[in-house]
Amino acid sequence: MIAPILTGKLVRLDVLNAEEDLEQWAGWFRNGEFQRLLDDTPAALYTPAQIKEWLEKAPAGYTIFGIRTLCDDRLIGFVELSGFRWSARSAWVGIGIGLREFWGGGYGTEAMRLVCKYAFETVNLNRINLNVFEYNERAYRSYVKCGFKEEGRSRQAMLRDGKRWDVIYMGLLREEWQAVD
Amino acid sequence: MNYRPLFEDRDLRLASIDLEKDPKVIAGWTSDLTVARRLRSDEPVRPLAAHEVRKVLDEWVKEREKHDTYVFALRPRESDDLVGYYRIDSLTWVHGSASFELVIGKADDWAAYATAALELGLQFAFDELNMFRVKVRVEEFDARARSLYESANFYLEVRQRQALYEQGRYWDVLHYGMLRPEYSVYHQQMGVAA
Secondary structure, three states: OOOOOOEOOOEEEEOOOHHHHHHHHHHHOOOHHHHHHHOOOOOOOOOHHHHHHHHHOOOOOOEEEEEEEOOOOOEEEEEEEEEEEOOOOEEEEEEEEOOHHHOOOOHHHHHHHHHHHHHHHOOOOOEEEEEEEOOOHHHHHHHHHOOOEEEEEEEEEEEEOOEEEEEEEEEEEHHHHHHHO | OOOOOOOEOOOEEEEOOOOOOHHHHHHHHOOOHHHHHHHOOOOOOOOOOHHHHHHHHHHHHHHHHOOOOEEEEEEEOOOOOOOEEEEEEEEEOOOOEEEEEEEEOOHHHHHHHHHHHHHHHHHHHHHHOOOOEEEEEEEOOOHHHHHHHHHOOOEEEEEEEEEEEEOOEEEEEEEEEEEHHHHHHHHHHHHHHO
């Protein structure tokens, strides 16, 4: 037997069930701060049905997990792999913790470690890309803990509240992952 | 008001894409897989037939109507030949940020027109679209593109390690960026040089 790779000490990665989960997902987007940490597009609101439709239209390979706590099986966020380049064996990762009380508690970091393990050890990728916004310091620290290295910055690429912020590019290579895991 | 020529330089002009004639010419360039990758991101990368290029160009022209992309044919000032294309995409209007691609099919044409094409392209992005910044992605092995952007004083912003596989090995993908204040300096220098 092989050990289950989608389960950690605080959380596990699980399927998102359209009916029960998307209602909660839609609720996370009511939080403007969540949206500003997640995406550079103007904040938008979606119905569960719209989210479901969007997920069903996602391109081949797109993989999304719900993040659930081990202690009470609560859905607290999601993590996704997208933009696969099979020749370069790379993909993009994105994560969002929708419930504020789970920010800063190590839940996101563990979920990211689990999805990296999955990406390298099951999907057999060589490289994972991510973007993080300069003002999202908590996420930046979390990604560094997971082994991601900063690869540069799109300088002043975002305008928020009258100030310009960098978009930071980070990458994690398989060989680096093996060193930290 | 400044009414400098928007679409032409001494030797080169930005023109509309000819959906009947241009696909065949561009398809001929796609045996260079670096060009093929610019046209279509789905894998595996391979040379494209004219009808496949036509489909891509149709899509770009449609996106132009939604202001998601702007694409121009590059033609010599005195002829209708196609030497390349310039395309602005990933337009994020709220942040004033965009990416562009500059493709020139033949090596001789690159030497003759790349500098002018870049100058016209940047002028459109900064002066017409009012972008605050633009960026361009370059494969590590594309020496002529790197030297074009470096001599225009683009800033090497990002090096995505091992992000591309070609010729049996991994290569880095480089992102070069230019901000509006940097464009002003570049523009002044180009004006002096001309």
